[in-house]
Amino acid sequence: MSIFSENIRFLRDKMKASQQKVGDEISITRGRYATYEDGRSEPPIELLVKLSKYYKVSIDLLLTVDLRKYPLDDVVNLPNNRILLPMKVDHTGENIIEIVPQKASMGYLSGYNDPEFVEGLQHLSLPFLRNGKFRAFPADGDSMPPYNDGTYIVGKYLEDKKDLKKGKTYIFITKDGIVYKRYSKQNDFGSFVSSDNSFYEPYEIKWSEVYEIWEFACSINTKELKVENMEYQEIKNMFEQLRSEIRNSKTKS
Template sequence: MSVFSDNIRLLRGKSGKTQRELSQQIAINTSRYISYESGRSKPPVDILIRISRLFHVSIDLLLSVDLRKYPLEDMLKLPDNRIVLPVVVDQSGNESIEIVPQKATMGYLRGYSDPGYIESLERISLPFLKNGKFRAFPADGDSMPPFKDGSFIIGKYIEGIDDLKSGNTYIFITVNDGITYKRLKSKNNDSITVAADNTFYEPYNIPLEEIVEVWQYASGIFPQDFS
């Protein structure tokens, strides 16, 4: 058996399809599909793509993450089926907020698509933040007062660029800059224009293709106020 075979068996069961019905949907014979589900053989890339699209789960998840450990009903599916975010609650039923450690830009870029990495993060609960997926990111520099080094910006996950509104502030996760907190100025055809609240810094464009995640500002944590 393998993670992949366990995953497709799980997903097929949740879909209510027989092995024959599913094999017909991905255009292969039933015995070939059964060999994948039993772990006797591995599918080529073109079949992996068909299975991924059928179940709306990314190939990397199918191959590397045991989905039995993350109830699908309690997950938030992200665009392009890239990752899933378990929505965790505490004993009082409040949604938990993962805290990304200070100076963890590169660590987050390597781990954001790994549910195991996200599960390892420390958590807090703020009862006034509800109806969404929230995460706390470390502030860096002086470009967005009042946030300084040592403070955290809590963001609410935004599913797509179309949901962004000019004038609001967002945490942008990008392949080049990592974690950055800026105010949206405008949306363009293939980029967005953002700016710091500190006018010392010039506005700049972020190509849409470089954006990994977007989180809208929801609240802040200022540990230095209590030191």
């Protein structure tokens, strides 16, 4: 039997509906519906759409994910007919936070919607993070001081880009990589973000390139933050600000 046939059998049992009832709802005979559950035939596109609407589960989930492993009451549904995020807890009931290590950060771009890939990630639990789906991502570079290499930013999954708040920081998962930036504004085409290090210019991230958005929840530093690094960053920012002021004064004159 296929994943699809197992899924529709599982969903029907969960709804405590008969094959006859489902057949009536999607305007086919009970016998024809039974062939789909038994895996003896595959439904055409128009029936896939009807089944998706009836069970309130996207077509890609019906066809590719074993829903018995991810109870629908424990998942965060993603927009645009995309894959689900399992909401999992450990044996004590704490929310499990998957950790995306630096070496797996590029692989995440292709595996972020693969439950098996996500299940293979290491994880931790933080008792003060509740009521949401959280994931930890590695900080990279010096664009967001004091977070440097060795820091993990724990983000809370953002279900709707309309919930972005000006001045807050977010992890954007895009087709080009994982970036941690401060949000300023948005339009129909993209989001405008900036780095806390003024050396880097603000820029726009196009919505068509965004896979996921995670709101800053907390940070975990795996390396001691040295005072000299902070002083260096302060001096660097001071010179950058001075350069900006000189540029502005020239423009005015």
